[in-house]
Amino acid sequence: xxxxxxxxxxxxxxxxxxxxxxxxxxxxxxxxxxxxxxxxxxxxxxxxxxxxxxxxxxxxxxxxxxxxxxxxxxxxxxxxxxxxxxxxxxxxxxxxxxxxxxxxxxxxxxxxxxxxxxxxxxxxxxxxxxxxxxxxxxxxxxxxxxxxxxxxxxxxxxxxxxxxxxxxxxxxxxxxxxxxxxxxxxxxxxxxxxxxxxxxxxxxxxxxxxxxxxxxxxxxxxxxxxxxxxxxxxxxxxxxxxxxxxxxx
Ligand SMILES: [Fe+2]
Ligand SMILES: [Fe+2]
Numbered sequence: 001x002x003x004x005x006x007x008x009x010x011x012x013x014x015x016x017x018x019x020x021x022x023x024x025x026x027x028x029x030x031x032x033x034x035x036x037x038x039x040x041x042x043x044x045x046x047x048x049x050x051x052x053x054x055x056x057x058x059x060x061x062x063x064x065x066x067x068x069x070x071x072x073x074x075x076x077x078x079x080x081x082x083x084x085x086x087x088x089x090x091x092x093x094x095x096x097x098x099x100x101x102x103x104x105x106x107x108x109x110x111x112x113x114x115x116x117x118x119x120x121x122x123x124x125x126x127x128x129x130x131x132x133x134x135x136x137x138x139x140x141x142x143x144x145x146x147x148x149x150x151x152x153x154x155x156x157x158x159x160x161x162x163x164x165x166x167x168x169x170x171x172x173x174x175x176x177x178x179x180x181x182x183x184x185x186x187x188x189x190x191x192x193x194x195x196x197x198x199x200x201x202x203x204x205x206x207x208x209x210x211x212x213x214x215x216x217x218x219x220x221x222x223x224x225x226x227x228x229x230x231x232x233x234x235x236x237x238x239x240x241x242x243x244x245x246x247x248x249x
Contacts, residue, residue, distance in 0.1 A: 004217050007162060009058075009210035013065055020060030023076060024053075024083050029113070033087055036109060040091050049087075051160065056086025059149075059156035065206045066148055078145060081119060084110070085126040085153045103128035118142075126150035130157055132198060148204065155207025161198050162214030166221040185229065192222050 010017065024030060037049065060079040067075045088109065092101035103124040110120045122142055126149045129136045140147035196219060202211035 004163070004220055007159070007210060007214045007217060009159070009206075009214070012210075013061055013206070016061040016064040017057065019064060020057045020079055020083075023079055024057050024060065027080060027083065030080075030083055030087065032113060033084060033109070036113065037087060037091065040105075051164075052087050052090055054086075054164070055089060055153070055156045055160065056083040058159055059083070059086045059152040062152035062155055062204055062206045063148060066152065066204055078149060081123055081149055082126075082152050082156075084115075084119075085123045085149060086156065088123065089127045089130050089153060089157065099128050099131040099134070122146040122149055126153040130154050132158065132161075132201065151203035151207065155202050155204050155211055158198050158202065158207070158211060159214045161195050162216075162218035163221055165195065165218050166225055181229070185226075188222075188226055192219060192226075195219060195222065 034049070037052075059082040063078045063082045064075055067078060070078070085106075088106040089102055090098065091105045091109075092098040095101050106127050107120055107124045110123060115123075122145075125140055125142060125146055129150050130153050136150075140150060195215060199212040199215045202208045
């Protein structure tokens with residue numbers, strides 16, 4: 001898989017990513033939030049602190065790119081809110097309707113940490129509408145900045161459906177759920193189709209620009225793995241009916 005390119009986002013927006021990373025590392029409130037979260041986030045399901053940190057930093061970079069004309073201190077503060085939303089977005093990932101439940105949890109945690117009510121509302125809104133394939137029916141009542149924050153969180157989270165998915169997320173989820181390989185391979189073609197559909201859902205201009213490439217690279221990884229697994233484990237899989245992905249040679 002090393003022959004596949006890194007998504008252009010990392011090279012083209014390296015300055016935004018560096019700024020987001022530095023702000024994230026230097027923030028005392030984020031350190032406090034992370035220590036609060038360590039007890040809450042499970043690492044065994046592919047959506048723990050490492051996933052949340054990556055989403056946080058990339059959501060911060062997206063709001064920075066989107067807000068090129070916003071003054072420095074103001075954009076830094078929007079990035080901070082993106083970092084909070086990223087860290088908190090998947091606390092309820094193992095539950096049904098995890099986005100809404102995560103938003104409720106975020107409200108409580110941020111209230112406990114003394115955040116202003118307006119910021120709590122914006123961060124909770126972003127978390128509540130980050131789930132894939134759920135259409136947001138009304139625009140954000142808190143205005144365009146809050147909508148921009150929500151869009152950035154959604155897009156940074158869906159960037160993870162690219163190479164990251166097959167590098168670790170899916171394997172963590174399969175191992176957590178103890179799904180046997182033949183059963184997993186039965187669902188594989190439909191899973192790839194679902195991943196492809198996410199390309200149409202990116203929300204910010206930055207997400208629309210870079211997101212589809214993340215997904216295309218992820219799909220390439222997925223198809224190569226499909227071929228490798230079917231080759232390496234063919235005796236095990238042949239005992240079960242496992243349809244090949246149509247594009248797999
Ligand atoms: Fe999520
Ligand atoms: Fe997530």
